[in-house]
Amino acid sequence: MTMRVAVIGGGMAGLSAAYTLLQVKGDVPLHVTLFEADERAGGKVKTTPFAGVPVDEGPDAFITRQPWAMELSRKLGLADEFVVPDTGKTHLWTRGRLRSLPTGLVQGVPTDAVAVAKSGILSLPGLLRAGLDLVLPAQALPDDPTVAEVIGSRFGREMVERLVEPLVGGIFAGRASHLSLAMTAPQLAQAARQQRSLLYSLLQLRKQAQPATASGPAFLSFRQGLGYLPERLFDAMKGELDVRLNTRVQAVTRLENGNYRVSCVDGSEVIVDGVIVAVPAWVAKEVVRALTPAVAAELAQIAYASVIVATLGYRPEAVPGPLQGNGFLVPRVDKRLMTACTWMSSKWEHLRRATDLVIVRCSVGRYLDERGWHISDKALVARLQRELEASMGVREWPVEVRVSRWERAFPQYDAGHRARVVRIERLLNETPGVLLAGAAYHGAGVPACVRDGEQAALKLWQHLSSKQGAETAPSR
């Protein structure tokens, strides 16, 4: 008998789940239906033409230290098409100008006092406070401390606000005072428990760290943009996958025989043996509410940050250059609209070659900062233009503009997140064959989403195999 499975959400997690199911099923008859609300698969991994060249609207690279996106790309035969970003400097726009990040950072925390002093990122009192780490007594930490609790208690608030939050929090568009250190910077969390002085622990970590060059490039993407990955993954499943684009799932409910009904907003429905729900937590909570209100209640507690990415193309004469580096981050404490600016033309050689325009991507918005959402695209670009003039001396208006709004895009891994995910997974034991996957749970980067989809698929496959075994086993 053919088993049936639904994958809800065609972002990286959902696509990777569907792909894994089709890989592991072998000759076993398994019908996989992918429901995607949008007209395309890929979710936040999206590349569209900008000034005639493919430029990402969401992520523009994946990290290789977590190997899962790289391995998936290899499986799909895409390894020859990787491109590597130029490893230029990153800057901070703070205390009145662009300043190079100090050398010797370990997961966003400095270990070289002279480099920090030279960077001018901290004031003199801020520097002196950071030095107190060497003499302060050990501090008791809660089970799952926040970034600010740990780094702030050792190095002081200024270090958190001006350096650590933009770097560690920036990846999640989050707040150091809320984010769990263990979830966002696990090495730091470990180091914080090792010795009285955090600096000493970090120096040890730094010694053990492999030089990036020894282990290959730290980040990868594709000449066609990162959207090439979901595109090719989707293509690889053509003919085997039952795809329902433009189909928004409303709810999953359980039938008396233990199967599940997947109901869509357009009135269509399917009955399946198992479901992988690979949508953001704020959507998943609605989808599973009737099935498991307890899980829905936990999902409702996962907060999200909305971000806007403005891609701007300038005539080369407008930008004082050459740009040396990958761009800059802006600490929240400086109260700018922009949270980061990536110098795409300087970061990606293939973009430099493809167009004379200087392309930059400005990010706006982070957790509890929604100012960009209350103004029009036009007003947003005008504000960004003023900030680019103040930071980089950009003199003219951009000749190409694209604004991508990502509402509730970044899940916040607040203190207590890991325990919440454990509770959710325990509660899901009550609904065998229903799994959650995606950025909201074990990691928000593309590689972590790929892996989460794979893991959900493997667990579901195990469940289906034992279910089928039980159904076909001879009765005694």
Ligand SMILES: Cc1cc2nc3c(=O)[nH]c(=O)nc-3n(C[C@H](O)[C@H](O)[C@H](O)COP(=O)(O)OP(=O)(O)OC[C@H]3O[C@@H](n4cnc5c(N)ncnc54)[C@H](O)[C@@H]3O)c2cc1C
């Ligand atoms: C601006 C930006 C920059 C980023 N930069 C990086 C980076 O450089 N590197 C990196 O590794 N990560 C980065 N990330 C994070 C990463 O892109 C995401 O966390 C990841 O792609 C999320 O994948 P996902 O499958 O969990 O969710 P999504 O991509 O959100 O996919 C969920 C899918 O579900 C669909 N859906 C929603 N509701 C329903 C419904 N009811 N029924 C059916 N379908 C539904 C959506 O349309 C979507 O396609 C970035 C994210 C953003 C927004």
